Amino acid sequence: MPRRKKGQERRIARERIDALFRLAEKEALKGNAARANRYVELGRKIGMRYNVRLPSEYKRRVCKACHAYLLPPKTARVRVGGSRIVTTCLACGTVMRFPYVREQKERRRQ
Numbered sequence: 001m002p003r004r005k006k007g008q009e010r011r012i013a014r015e016r017i018d019a020l021f022r023l024a025e026k027e028a029l030k031g032n033a034a035r036a037n038r039y040v041e042l043g044r045k046i047g048m049r050y051n052v053r054l055p056s057e058y059k060r061r062v063c064k065a066c067h068a069y070l071l072p073p074k075t076a077r078v079r080v081g082g083s084r085i086v087t088t089c090l091a092c093g094t095v096m097r098f099p100y101v102r103e104q105k106e107r108r109r110q
């Protein structure tokens with residue numbers, strides 16, 4: 001079996017995931033939740049296949065239970081509590097908690 005260029009494959013995989021999540025956001029904004037979820041699914045599949053983790057900004061945009069694309073306030077409810085963000089998926093009701101540190105740092109920089 002020929003040696004595959006793993007590094008290059010993973011870079012391409014990341015670019016594809018990036019493009020798919022941009023498409024997902026676009027469709028979600030237009031109200032096409034089903035199409036947005038399909039793009040998310042494709043992105044996740046690419047990530048799994050090439051062993052590429054979803055960047056954290058994308059991870060918090062996908063429901064951990066039903067993998068729906070989360071677009072507040074349309075498909076998710078977001079509450080900020082103390083040092084974390086609490087996101088509720090409106091499709092299945094799953095509650096996800098994300099640390100709030102990065103956003104605070106970004107705000108300080110502005």
Ligand SMILES: [Zn+2]
Pocket residue numbers: 063064065066067068089090091092093094
């Ligand atoms: Zn869900």
